[in-house]
Amino acid sequence: MKLRLARLWRIxxxxxxxxxxxxxxxxxxxxxxxIVRAWPGTEPERDFRxxxxxRRFFRAFVRMVEALGLMKVAVHGAERLQxxxxxxxxxxxxxxxxxxxxxxxxxxxxxxxxAVTTNPFMxxxxxxxxxxxxxxxxxLVDACVSRLRSGRSLLLFPxxxxxxxxxxxxxxxxxxxxxxRSGRPFRPVVIRCDPPGLMRGQKWYDxxxxxxxxxxxxxxxxYVEDAPAPGRGRGAAARRATAELRDFFGKRLQTPEG
Amino acid sequence: xxxxxxIFGWVVDVLREEFDFTSEALAMDTHLIDDLDLDSIDAIxxxxxxxxxxxxxxxxxxxxxxxTIRDVVDxxxxxx
Numbered sequence: 001m002k003l004r005l006a007r008l009w010r011i012x013x014x015x016x017x018x019x020x021x022x023x024x025x026x027x028x029x030x031x032x033x034x035i036v037r038a039w040p041g042t043e044p045e046r047d048f049r050x051x052x053x054x055r056r057f058f059r060a061f062v063r064m065v066e067a068l069g070l071m072k073v074a075v076h077g078a079e080r081l082q083x084x085x086x087x088x089x090x091x092x093x094x095x096x097x098x099x100x101x102x103x104x105x106x107x108x109x110x111x112x113x114x115a116v117t118t119n120p121f122m123x124x125x126x127x128x129x130x131x132x133x134x135x136x137x138x139x140l141v142d143a144c145v146s147r148l149r150s151g152r153s154l155l156l157f158p159x160x161x162x163x164x165x166x167x168x169x170x171x172x173x174x175x176x177x178x179x180x181r182s183g184r185p186f187r188p189v190v191i192r193c194d195p196p197g198l199m200r201g202q203k204w205y206d207x208x209x210x211x212x213x214x215x216x217x218x219x220x221x222x223y224v225e226d227a228p229a230p231g232r233g234r235g236a237a238a239r240r241a242t243a244e245l246r247d248f249f250g251k252r253l254q255t256p257e258g
Numbered sequence: 259x260x261x262x263x264x265i266f267g268w269v270v271d272v273l274r275e276e277f278d279f280t281s282e283a284l285a286m287d288t289h290l291i292d293d294l295d296l297d298s299i300d301a302i303x304x305x306x307x308x309x310x311x312x313x314x315x316x317x318x319x320x321x322x323x324x325x326t327i328r329d330v331v332d333x334x335x336x337x338x
Contacts, residue, residue: 138298138318177299230303236278238299 003209010207013068018204021061022121028057029124037128044150047130051107054129058103069211071197077218078104080187085151087182089175090189091168091249092157094198097191100216101155109147110155111140134160141177148182158245162200168250176241180227180234186245190217190252222248260338265312265331272307273327276300286328308334 036053037046062073081088081104088108090101102108114135116122126133132143144154156178159169179186192215195208224241228234260268270284279294290296296304301324305316308330314337324330 138302141299173297173299230306232307233276233278235276235296235300235303239277 007207007209010070010211011205013065013070014204014207017061017065017068017070020064024057024061025121025125028053029122029128033125033128043130044152047109047152048107050129051109054125055103055105055107058099061099062103070207071212071214073100073214073216075100075104075216075218078216080218080220081105081153081189084153085148085184086153086187087148087175087179087184088153088155088187088189089158089245090155091163091191091253092159092161093163093191093193093196094212094214095162096198097157097162098155100191100214101189104216105153105155107153108155109144109152111144111157113161141174141181144174144178145182148178148184154178158242165196165199168246168253171242171246173238173242175245176224176238177234179224179241180238185221185223187221188219188245188248188252190219190249191215192217192253217252219248219252260312262331262335265334266327268308268311268334269327269330272304272311276303276307284327286326286331288327290324290326290330312337314338 033050033053036049039046039049041049065071066073081101084107088101088105090097094100098110098112102110110129110131111134112126112131114133116126116131117133132140132147134140136143144156148154156175158171158175160172161169163169175186178184192213194213194215195210197208197212222245225237227237266286270281273279273284273294274281277294277296277300283293288294290301298321301321305321309315312334314334316333320333324333
């Protein structure tokens with residue numbers, strides 16, 4: 001009986017959290033961020049101000065879901081994300097991974113699915129904060145490289161979508177190409193969720209039997225080899241770097257320690 | 259003027275040098291995405307080399323129309 005009540009509470013609290021996130025996204029994107037953005041400054045300064053506001057918004061949301069007993073979020077090595085100009089790559093087990101990671105990054109550019117740029121609750125937030133849509137195709141790599149070279153940090157999920165349950169999805173090679181062209185190493189962030197929750201295809205009311213324990217592990221840098229020129233082996237180098245990166249995540253996820 | 263066999267040879271050489279594929283894995287009907295797992299960035303890198311060899315330029319729509327090695331050979335052969 002007690003367990004059933006606890007589960008019912010988590011379903012209600014999850015609904016409240018999603019509703020709050022959507023409402024806050026609407027208010028933030030349609031009122032707060034446009035005002036923050038309208039304040040005088042260069043384009044990067046406006047982006048940074050909005051990204052700082054988004055960080056505060058995400059951090060408040062994480063505190064709220066923790067206070068509601070839905071999850072506990074433990075961040076290990078957050079100081080590693082404070083340096084600007086980092087190429088941050090993370091696995092993607094849950095719906096809220098970007099929220100968890102960006103809540104501890106001072107400023108972060110992010111590549112978002114094109115669906116986010118049409119989502120009524122988040123599109124204004126994404127636009128005001130200058131996030132990049134993954135439907136830019138050939139221009140996306142150049143845009144990411146340009147931002148990294150100007151000292152901005154970038155968060156990428158190489159799987160491109162949420163991971164399958166208890167596993168890693170295939171990694172796309174865009175992150176490796178961005179690393180080659182920008183000369184930036186990878187900053188891997190390993191995300192664990194126990195028990196699994198907020199997964200791809202899972203209904204919001206399909207909650208776990210207990211609160212989620214989220215571990216965000218910010219790891220040491222991974223340096224990539226000097227890339228050959230295009231047409232002279234860069235494609236093979238990107239495949240190797242991507243395979244090594246995926247292998248790193250696979251091995252880290254085998255270990256329970258966050 | 260290069261024959262179709264020579265153009266096929268260029269494409270095979272580029273795919274071997276750029277992506278470390280073996281010659282045995284590359285035939286006229288080899289699918290660039292399904293068989294070789296080429297993505298949009300790979301396609302651009304491949305055409306950079308082919309433009310040097312064939313002295314023709316590829317447009318974005320050319321890249322999107324390439325499905326198999328035969329498509330690449332046909333495209334170059336048709337532009338000569």
